[in-house]
Each structure stands twice: as structure tokens, then as C-alpha cells.
Amino acid sequence: MTNREQYDKAFMDNFKLAREQLAGLKYRSIRLWDSMGHMTLMEEMEDKFDITMSTPDILEFNSYEKGFAILRKYGVDI
Amino acid sequence: MDYSKWLSCEPYEWKQKEKETVYLPYFTRLTELHRRRCGLYGRALAKLGYEPLHTNCLQDIPMLPILLFKHMELKSIMDDEIFKILVSSGTSGQAVSQIFLDAATARNQQLTLFKIVKNFLGASRLPMMIIDSPSVFKDREKFTARGAAILGFSMFAKHRCYALDDTMKVDVGRIGRFAEENRGKPVLIFGFTFMIWKYFCRALQEQHVSFDFSNAYVLHGGGWKKMQDCAVSPDAYKRRLKDQFGIDRVHNYYGMAEQTGCIYMECEYGHFHASIFSDIIIRNARDFSVCPVGLPGIIQVLSPIAVSYPGHSILTEDMGTLLGIDDCPCGRKGKYFSVAGRIPAAEIRGCSDIYGE
Numbered sequence: 001m002t003n004r005e006q007y008d009k010a011f012m013d014n015f016k017l018a019r020e021q022l023a024g025l026k027y028r029s030i031r032l033w034d035s036m037g038h039m040t041l042m043e044e045m046e047d048k049f050d051i052t053m054s055t056p057d058i059l060e061f062n063s064y065e066k067g068f069a070i071l072r073k074y075g076v077d078i
Numbered sequence: 079m080d081y082s083k084w085l086s087c088e089p090y091e092w093k094q095k096e097k098e099t100v101y102l103p104y105f106t107r108l109t110e111l112h113r114r115r116c117g118l119y120g121r122a123l124a125k126l127g128y129e130p131l132h133t134n135c136l137q138d139i140p141m142l143p144i145l146l147f148k149h150m151e152l153k154s155i156m157d158d159e160i161f162k163i164l165v166s167s168g169t170s171g172q173a174v175s176q177i178f179l180d181a182a183t184a185r186n187q188q189l190t191l192f193k194i195v196k197n198f199l200g201a202s203r204l205p206m207m208i209i210d211s212p213s214v215f216k217d218r219e220k221f222t223a224r225g226a227a228i229l230g231f232s233m234f235a236k237h238r239c240y241a242l243d244d245t246m247k248v249d250v251g252r253i254g255r256f257a258e259e260n261r262g263k264p265v266l267i268f269g270f271t272f273m274i275w276k277y278f279c280r281a282l283q284e285q286h287v288s289f290d291f292s293n294a295y296v297l298h299g300g301g302w303k304k305m306q307d308c309a310v311s312p313d314a315y316k317r318r319l320k321d322q323f324g325i326d327r328v329h330n331y332y333g334m335a336e337q338t339g340c341i342y343m344e345c346e347y348g349h350f351h352a353s354i355f356s357d358i359i360i361r362n363a364r365d366f367s368v369c370p371v372g373l374p375g376i377i378q379v380l381s382p383i384a385v386s387y388p389g390h391s392i393l394t395e396d397m398g399t400l401l402g403i404d405d406c407p408c409g410r411k412g413k414y415f416s417v418a419g420r421i422p423a424a425e426i427r428g429c430s431d432i433y434g435e
Contacts, residue, residue, distance in 0.1 A: 028161060028162065034218070035229045036215060036218065036229060039229070039232050039233070039238075043236065043237075043238075046236065052202075052203065052236065053203075054201065054203070055192050055196075055201070055203060055233055055234050056189070056192065058233055059185065059188050059189065059192070059233065
């Protein structure tokens, strides 16, 4: 799986979505992406890509698109 | 000063005088903003006879009794701007407060909490053991203040581990694995004051098990009421954590759902500190005059973060004493104080009577 596929899969599995539903997805725009869902998603991203994000970055990670830029900061090729 | 600039400052660097120079114009404007945007708040101000021109110092900023948030929907935003509604649980059987947040206010609360906690625990996210049960999140749509606090602090942690199982029994195996995996590394142990005492200290002692957690920070909050009932003083609490687990770094915090984010952390000397992100004024319980250092009274809390709801100046139902200003031996500037618990119910009614219909 490419990094992009793994990234999408984390969203799809956690929030029970299809790939077509990911673009434009924002924190708290769906029921499952609440603060609890967010922590689980963040832990999964860290495990998948073997990184540790800073707290401000975890707070910034508030949309599907925003996540790309944040992961790139940690050297993830995505 | 806009709040993002505030966030770029160190949390305990402002002397009280400096702080009030920033606070007074900001709070005067914020009071005006809420008066314009929140009809109920405007009516309360009219009742209080508030006159902005007569606001010469911070203590002249009007305060709302915390009880009002339990009985009214106080918000200064349009319904379509609501991002999140915080609910306080309070004591069982009581009505709950509803706090309306827009996206900016919610974000500022989290960033503020991070700035404050970072001053005590450092910036890196620590492995976290939560002295609670995952069942606290059973109802995802509506969890308790305990659940909200756990989630709030989870942002600063990684690899969260729950010390209790679904039946609130201490999970010795899980705690042992957590201790083993993080041996010698700093970790965070988080929980409500009473939960740590009953379900961690006492429960492990009953099972005759002990762990070395000398690498841990303990962060606990939620009030001392139940600890008073079992006659445990803050000193005895700390001693117990030291004796049983070797923990030196124990920090209580004082805070409330009505002003989430700007918590008051207990320093190494056992004093609660107001950061630059909030302030306290101690009020005489009879006439609401300002109490000087050393005189107990009711705690008023001021928070510049409260923009989406008129909760920037609240009279709590807690008693406290101002211990000093700018001169705590820990080096943190601003006011520091102690908290003595809830005021008697009769007096609470007295306080809210002045806002009655």
C-alpha cells in the first residue's frame, strides 16, 4: 500500500467512509470525527508512519487535506 | 490585544500590574461585545446597573454567577456558528451548564491548555495512564465532565492506557505492562483526585501490589470534596503517592467547564497559579467586596478566551484565599491562591438572588 492509500484507509476505517467521501472532510463535520475519533485517528497515523506529532500539530490536523501538509513536515512522502 | 498574540507569550511571565494593564481594556471591550450579542447577558447587565464608563479597574467588570449557565442558554454567537457545546456535570442531581463554543473559542481553549500544561510537563507528548475506566465514554454523544477532562488532556499524551476495567476494578496486569514499557521514561498519570485515591492508591494497596512510578507526573483535578470526606489533606495525598509509588511530581489543578482551557495549576509549593490566560479575584461572601491577601472569600474567575459565550467573568461557588501576588517561591508571576471547597448552598442562593427576575 502506498502512503496515500494507508492515509485514506485510516480515515475510511475510523469514520466508516468510502474513498469518494474523503475530499473536503473536516473535523467535527461528521459524527464520528469528534474529539474521541480524532485521538484514535492521530494514534493510528503515528503508528502507520512511525512518527510522533507535536500537540499543536495534532490540534491543527482538522481536515483531510490539512493532514497531508502536517505529515510531510514529519518526512512522510505523501 | 488579539488572543493569538496572547498565546505567543509565556504563561507565567507577566507581573500582576502588567497583566491588569492588558486585561482592563480587553475585558471592557469583551463585556461590550457580549452585551451587544447576547440579549440575556445585556439584561443581566442592566439589572446590575453596569456602566462601562465607570470601569476603572478589573474588579469593576461585572460577573455572572456560575449558576446562570445552568439555567439559561447564554451565547454570543449565531446558532450556525456553534461548533461544540460543553456540558458540565456538576454534583449529581444538579442541573448542568451548557457552554456554547465556536471553532475559534474551542481552538483557543485547547491551545491555552497546552501552553499551561507545557510549563509543568514539557512539550513532548508523554505516555499516559488514565486512572479511570474506558466506560466513561460509553455514551459518545454526551459524556461527563470526567470524560471531557480525559479527552482534553489526551491531546498532550500518547499511548493512552486505562488503569481500570469496565467494572471500575484496577487492572494490575495492564498497569504492570505500562510501567514495564515505560521504565525510566517520563510518563503522565492522569485522573480525578478522588479516583486516583480510591481506585489506584487504595485498590493497589488492598491487593498488596506496588509499582515504581518515580518517572511519573501525576496530574489530578475535579475538587477536594470527597477527599475532605475521608479526611485526607493535600499533604497526606502527596505523601501517599510518594510512599506508595515514589512519585514526587504531583500537580492538582483547579478549573471548570465554564472556563475550559485556562486551568490553575498547582506549583511545586502547593499553590494554585493564575496564568496570563486567566485571573481570579476573591470576593467577600456578604457584600462581594474584594478580599485582600489572606482573607478567604468566593472565587471570581476571569478568562479572555470566552468570546463565543458571556463567560469571561464568572462568580464561582468555590471558596478560596489569595495567598500572594508575583512572589511565589516557584518564580511564577501573578496571583496564587488556595481553594477551600464549595460555599454552603444557602449562600449560593443568596448570590444568585441579585440576578433574580
